[in-house]
Amino acid sequence: MVSVDARYNGLAVSNVFLRNIDNVTAGFSIDPVTSNNVRINTSEGAATATFTIVLIKEPTANASITFNSDDLTEG
Secondary structure, three states: OOOOOOOOOOOOOOOOOOOOOOOOOOOEEEEOOOOOOOOOOOOOOOOOOOOEEEEOOOOOOOOOOOOOOOOOOOO
16 A cells, blocks of 8 residues: 555555445436326417436436427417
């Protein structure tokens, strides 16, 4: 061991073997969530909807989410 503390400097340390088990699966969360269908509503008159999307795990490539509208002439 290397330390500026003389009590630890040069102290022999046994090898420690570690393994990181990554059990986090890919996914995302949307806040606020209003139902299992993740339906966020807007209204006429230039009203807006605000929400946050967070990826659960860092992707290994580009990730995209597609948004759809029930009625493209509204909201």
